[in-house]
Amino acid sequence: MPVERTLSLIKPDGVARNLIGEVLSFFEKGGLKVVAMKMLHLTKAQAEEFYIVHKERPFYEELTEYMASGPIVALVLEGENAIARCREIMGATDPAEAAEGTIRKTFALSKGENTVHGSDSPESAAREIAFFFSELEICSH
Ligand code: RTP
Numbered sequence: 001m002p003v004e005r006t007l008s009l010i011k012p013d014g015v016a017r018n019l020i021g022e023v024l025s026f027f028e029k030g031g032l033k034v035v036a037m038k039m040l041h042l043t044k045a046q047a048e049e050f051y052i053v054h055k056e057r058p059f060y061e062e063l064t065e066y067m068a069s070g071p072i073v074a075l076v077l078e079g080e081n082a083i084a085r086c087r088e089i090m091g092a093t094d095p096a097e098a099a100e101g102t103i104r105k106t107f108a109l110s111k112g113e114n115t116v117h118g119s120d121s122p123e124s125a126a127r128e129i130a131f132f133f134s135e136l137e138i139c140s141h
């Protein structure tokens, strides 16, 4: 299986509820390594740019307002099949549909305030990692 990198975010509801450590534990215990990490508070314009692929979706305004509502933690996770593995550890978008033992089943408040983000393809991972990090800020170990 290929070693990949993926971009994950701990969303405002996760940071606000003091869940940074717990979310990191899910990823680490799930076999992924944290190879870059930073906390930041996106502006509305930055959230709109990050989620530009969802521009035509009905939830775009609500989502980008929410993502700019408080600090987030951006992570680069590395490991075998990291993109799919990260999404498996997160669980389904809607916590009502997420499997037991996933981050979203355990912590998400709703389909919108669902605690974490993970890239959905190699192309989005490359774009999303570059959105938050320069190559110098990523430390494979
Ligand atoms: P993410 O991109 O955050 O990892 O989540 P995802 O792939 O599971 O879900 P996606 O379809 O890409 O949607 C992006 C984020 O938009 C919010 N959303 N709200 N109210 C709604 O119906 C709705 N649908 C999506 C969620 O925060 C979702 O994670």
Ligand code: MG
Binding pocket: 118, 119, 120
């Ligand atoms: Mg997505």
